[in-house]
Amino acid sequence: MRTPDQPVLRDIVLVGGGHSHVGVLKRFAMNPVPGVRLTLICRDTHTPYSGMLPGYVAGHYSYDDVHIDLSRLAEYAGARFYRDEVVGLDRDLKRVKCRNRPDVPYDLLSINIGSSPRVNEVEGASEFAVPVKPINGFNARWLALLSRMENHEGPLTVGVVGAGAGGVELTLAMQFRLQNELKQRGKDPSQLHFHLFDSADEILPTHNPKVRSVFSRTLAERGVKLHLGSPVQQVRNGQLVTESGDILQTDEVLWVTRAGGPEWLKDTGLALDDGLFIRVRDTLQTETDDSVFAAGDIANVVNHPREKAGVFAVRQGPPLADNLKRMSLGKAPKDFKPQKTWLALISTGDKYAVASKGDREFDGAWVWRWKDWIDRRFMAKFSDLPPMEEDTKLPDTGAAQSAEEASQAISAVAMRCGGCGAKVGSTVLSRALGELKPIERDDIIIGLHAPDDAAVLTVPPGKAVVHTVDFFRAFIDDPYVFGRIAANHSLGDVFAMGAEAQSATAVATVPYGIESKVEDVVFQMMSGAIEVLNEAGCALVGGHTGEGKELALGFAVNGLIDPEDVMSKGGLRAGDVLILTKPIGTGTLFAAHARLAAKGRWIDSALSSMVQSNKTAAECLRRYGSKACTDVTGFGLLGHLVEMTRPSGVDAELDLSAIPILPGAEETAAAGILSSLQPANIRLRRGIRDQEKWVNHPRYPLIFDPQTAGGLLASVAADRAESCVQELKALGYPHTAIIGRVTAQDMEGAIEPISLKD
Known part of the structure; x- marks a missing residue:
C-alpha cells in the first residue's frame, strides 16, 4: 500500500473499470497530481478488453490474456480500489451509493460502466436468456456451457439475439470453439446448430455493404441460420418466439442487443437519453453537473453521436484524465472531438478477420494477425508496468477550494502537536462516529452510549474475563475493508479460547490531512469495524484516535468464559x-x-x-x-x-x-x-x-x-x-x-x- 507524503485535497472517484478509466489510471500513474487522490469503485477485479473477448471465447486467448487486473493497476496508480457495485448517486451531498459499503464522497466523479442489454423489455428474456454484458455473468455461463459439452449427447441449439458486429463475432467465435470441443471428444460437430436473430433486415447495419457481404457469406458457409426482420417477442424455457410467430427450440439463448444504462441512473437527476445513456458535452462533463463526467458506452456525447464501440472508450481515456486533472486544479476543461471514421477489426472465430473503415473493407488471416498485434500491444500497456519513482512533491494548494483548506493542507505537512497522542479533533471524531451504531449490552454500565473517562463493565457470576489486544497498520487501500479485517483479527484470540466477546476499545491512527478527508477515513474504517463487532455481539465502548504517518487500527477486546470451558x-x-x-x-x-x-x-x-x-x-x-x-x-x-x-x-x-x-x-x-x-x-x-x-x-x-x-x-x-x-x-x-x-x-x-x- 503506497502512502503519499502529501495530504489529500481532492478526491476523484471513478465508477466502473471500463476502457476509459483504465486509461485514466495509467495516465495518473505516470503523472500524478500532488494532493489529488483517485478511488476506483468496481464490482469486478478483472475487466475484459472487448477487442479480445471473441478470441477468448474462440479459445485463442487465456482469461488473463484478455483481462486487465484492476487491483494491480490501481495499486500502481496509487489509487484506492473499492470492490463493490454502485447503486445510486447523491449529487447534493456529492456521495456515491454502494451496495455493500458506506457511501463514498467525491469532489469529481467519472462514470465508465459500459452498457447492458435491456433484457427486461422482452418477456422472459431476463429469466431465460444470458446477456453478454456484464461480462463476468456471461463468462460464468460460457464456462458452464463448455463443461456441459463434455457429457452432452445429441443436437445442441444456440440462439443469439442481435446481429450487429458484437453478435455476429460472438456467434462465430462460440461456434468455432464448441465445434473444436466436439471434435476433440470424438463427437459429430454437425450436431451443433446456431441461429442469429435481429429485428433489422440486414446484419452489421453500421458497416459498409462489402463488410456485410463477407459476413453473410461466412455465416452461410458455417451453417448459421439468420432470422432477420422480425424481432424476438418472447423467450421461454427452451424456446425463442419471434413477432412473426416463428418458434425455435433452443438449449441456450444469448442476448447481444438493445443495450442501455442501469436503472439507478434514473434517480440521479442527470440528463439521460431514451436508452438511459448519460448525455455529456464535448468536455465529457454531463449536461447537468460540471463535477460529474461520463465516458465509454454509458456516455452519449450529444454533439458527436457515435456507435457503442470500444475504440471510442479507449480514445476518451487521455482527454478524460486531462480534464479531471484540470478541474481538480481549478482550471477549465478542454473539448474532446472523436474521429469521424474509425477502424473496426472483426474476427470470424478461426484466426481470420475483416477490417472495416468507412466504405473500405479488407480481410484475411493477415488481418487477424494485425488485430492480434494491436490488441496485445494495448494490453501490454496495463500489464507491463514500468517502475515508478517515489512521489515526494509537496501538496499543490491550488487544488484547495478555500483558504481554510489550503491552511489545513500546509499544516498537515508541518510539525504536528504530539501532545495527547496527537489526537484527532473531537469535532471531526464526533461527526465521523455520529452515524455509527455500536450494539449495547446490559453488562456495559458505561460505554459509548454514556461516554466517560473509561468504560465500566460487569462480569456475570461464574464467568472469567479473557483480555487480548492487537494493533497493525493498513495493508490494503480500502479503509472499510481494513476496518472489518482489523476487528475480525482482534476478536480471533477471544474466539480461539472459546469465549464470548463482550467489549472492545479501539486505538487508531489516521494520516494527517484536511478535516473532511480525515473524517471520511475514520467513518469508513470504523463502519467496517463496528459491523464486525456488532455481528460478534461485542460492544465498542471507547477508544483513542490519533494522527500518524499511516492508517492503523487495533482493539483491546474483553471476553467472558466459563473457566471450565477454556x-x-x-x-x-x-x-x-x-x-x-x-x-x-x-x-x-x-x-x-x-x-x-x-x-x-x-x-x-x-x-x-x-x-x-x-x-x-x-x-x-x-x-x-x-x-x-x-x-x-x-x-x-x-x-x-x-x-x-x-x-x-x-x-x-x-x-x-x-x-x-x-x-x-x-x-x-x-x-x-x-x-x-x-x-x-x-x-x-x-x-x-x-x-x-x-x-x-x-x-x-x-x-x-x-x-x-x-x-x-x-x-x-x-x-x-x-x-x-x-x-x-x-x-x-x-x-x-x-x-x-x-x-x-x-x-x-x-x-x-x-x-x-x-
Whole structure:
C-alpha cells in the first residue's frame, strides 16, 4: 500500500473499470497530481478488453490474456480500489451509493460502466436468456456451457439475439470453439446448430455493404441460420418466439442487443437519453453537473453521436484524465472531438478477420494477425508496468477550494502537536462516529452510549474475563475493508479460547490531512469495524484516535468464559488430529500485492478469507470436544503449532500436502516474495525434525508465513474429526482440513517437536 507524503485535497472517484478509466489510471500513474487522490469503485477485479473477448471465447486467448487486473493497476496508480457495485448517486451531498459499503464522497466523479442489454423489455428474456454484458455473468455461463459439452449427447441449439458486429463475432467465435470441443471428444460437430436473430433486415447495419457481404457469406458457409426482420417477442424455457410467430427450440439463448444504462441512473437527476445513456458535452462533463463526467458506452456525447464501440472508450481515456486533472486544479476543461471514421477489426472465430473503415473493407488471416498485434500491444500497456519513482512533491494548494483548506493542507505537512497522542479533533471524531451504531449490552454500565473517562463493565457470576489486544497498520487501500479485517483479527484470540466477546476499545491512527478527508477515513474504517463487532455481539465502548504517518487500527477486546470451558494452547493430547479452518498465505500474497506481483483475484480470495469470522468455527470445535485451539496469525502455522506442543508436552506431525493454501500463495512464495516478518518466523525451523529434507518443498516457506485474521488451528479426538470437518464445511468454512496429528513426545523437553510429511 503506497502512502503519499502529501495530504489529500481532492478526491476523484471513478465508477466502473471500463476502457476509459483504465486509461485514466495509467495516465495518473505516470503523472500524478500532488494532493489529488483517485478511488476506483468496481464490482469486478478483472475487466475484459472487448477487442479480445471473441478470441477468448474462440479459445485463442487465456482469461488473463484478455483481462486487465484492476487491483494491480490501481495499486500502481496509487489509487484506492473499492470492490463493490454502485447503486445510486447523491449529487447534493456529492456521495456515491454502494451496495455493500458506506457511501463514498467525491469532489469529481467519472462514470465508465459500459452498457447492458435491456433484457427486461422482452418477456422472459431476463429469466431465460444470458446477456453478454456484464461480462463476468456471461463468462460464468460460457464456462458452464463448455463443461456441459463434455457429457452432452445429441443436437445442441444456440440462439443469439442481435446481429450487429458484437453478435455476429460472438456467434462465430462460440461456434468455432464448441465445434473444436466436439471434435476433440470424438463427437459429430454437425450436431451443433446456431441461429442469429435481429429485428433489422440486414446484419452489421453500421458497416459498409462489402463488410456485410463477407459476413453473410461466412455465416452461410458455417451453417448459421439468420432470422432477420422480425424481432424476438418472447423467450421461454427452451424456446425463442419471434413477432412473426416463428418458434425455435433452443438449449441456450444469448442476448447481444438493445443495450442501455442501469436503472439507478434514473434517480440521479442527470440528463439521460431514451436508452438511459448519460448525455455529456464535448468536455465529457454531463449536461447537468460540471463535477460529474461520463465516458465509454454509458456516455452519449450529444454533439458527436457515435456507435457503442470500444475504440471510442479507449480514445476518451487521455482527454478524460486531462480534464479531471484540470478541474481538480481549478482550471477549465478542454473539448474532446472523436474521429469521424474509425477502424473496426472483426474476427470470424478461426484466426481470420475483416477490417472495416468507412466504405473500405479488407480481410484475411493477415488481418487477424494485425488485430492480434494491436490488441496485445494495448494490453501490454496495463500489464507491463514500468517502475515508478517515489512521489515526494509537496501538496499543490491550488487544488484547495478555500483558504481554510489550503491552511489545513500546509499544516498537515508541518510539525504536528504530539501532545495527547496527537489526537484527532473531537469535532471531526464526533461527526465521523455520529452515524455509527455500536450494539449495547446490559453488562456495559458505561460505554459509548454514556461516554466517560473509561468504560465500566460487569462480569456475570461464574464467568472469567479473557483480555487480548492487537494493533497493525493498513495493508490494503480500502479503509472499510481494513476496518472489518482489523476487528475480525482482534476478536480471533477471544474466539480461539472459546469465549464470548463482550467489549472492545479501539486505538487508531489516521494520516494527517484536511478535516473532511480525515473524517471520511475514520467513518469508513470504523463502519467496517463496528459491523464486525456488532455481528460478534461485542460492544465498542471507547477508544483513542490519533494522527500518524499511516492508517492503523487495533482493539483491546474483553471476553467472558466459563473457566471450565477454556480452550488453551496447552490442551493437545496424543492421538488427536489437527484441524485448520482457513487456508494460509496472506503474508506472501500481500507482500506480492505491494510489488505488483499478485493477481487481483488472488487478493480477492485472501480478503474473503480474512473478513470471515472465527466465531462459528470456534463454537463448532467446542461442540466436538476440542480442548486446544489457537488462531493462526503473526507467528505463522508452524510458530503457533510449536506454541501448542510445548505446554502440552506432546509432539506433532504436519502433512504439507493437506494444508489448505490460498490461491496464488505457492506462486508468490516460489518467486521469493515473502512477508517482512518471515525471517523472524523462520528461526523456528529448529523445531522441525530433519528440516533440511523439506527446505525445497514448495509449501515449506508457507508454514512460516505470517497470517492476518487467519483460521483456527485446533485438535479434536480422531474418532470425531471427520464429522467435525464436515460440519465446519457446512457452516461456511469450505477449506477446512485435517492437516496432521498429535503424537507422544519422543523425549522430555525435545527441541524438535514437529515432524513433516508430504
